[in-house]
Amino acid sequence: MKDLHTITTTVNGKTYTREAESRMLLSDFIRHELGLTGTHVGCEYGVCGACTILYDGHPTRSCLTLAVQANNHTIETVEGLTTDPNKLHPLQQSFQDAHGLQCGYCTPGILMTMKAFLAENPNPSETEVREALSGNLCRCTGYQHIVDAILRMKDEG
Numbered sequence: 001m002k003d004l005h006t007i008t009t010t011v012n013g014k015t016y017t018r019e020a021e022s023r024m025l026l027s028d029f030i031r032h033e034l035g036l037t038g039t040h041v042g043c044e045y046g047v048c049g050a051c052t053i054l055y056d057g058h059p060t061r062s063c064l065t066l067a068v069q070a071n072n073h074t075i076e077t078v079e080g081l082t083t084d085p086n087k088l089h090p091l092q093q094s095f096q097d098a099h100g101l102q103c104g105y106c107t108p109g110i111l112m113t114m115k116a117f118l119a120e121n122p123n124p125s126e127t128e129v130r131e132a133l134s135g136n137l138c139r140c141t142g143y144q145h146i147v148d149a150i151l152r153m154k155d156e157g
Helices: 026-033 092-099 105-121 126-133 146-156
Strands: 003-010 015-021 054-055 060-061 075-076
Touching: 026 054, 054 105, 060 126, 092 105, 092 146, 105 126, 105 146, 126 146
Parallel strands: 003 075
Antiparallel strands: 003 015, 054 060, 054 075
16 A cells, blocks of 8 residues: 655646655656656765756755655756747756756756856856855766856856
């Protein structure tokens, strides 16, 4: 017998009501119950940052959060960055322009982390950007182009 709970949460501006088991991770709920596969699962220990979403506006590791904890909360995933499928969010555009991604696996988590970071600090130094990125692991880029992309956001205002 499964221990199911009814969850109502707003994700990317849309309200969903679904059932979830007590132990279901928020990352699994987002990916499997809601079909939003932009949230990636890397290490499943909260170390890599690939699963980062915004939970009530704060960067949160969805692999360390239970789905039931999202009840009556607001979530934003990478799919929510833009509502126009033909136009990138300025942060996504900056990553493209600065070659800030390679394989792209870590990119959704980095984008969500940086969206919240830039909302709090719209004029960061390179050191501040690097510190903010320290919780997101990327095995491809060496981070320089990611840092450049974030600093471009500052320059473009």
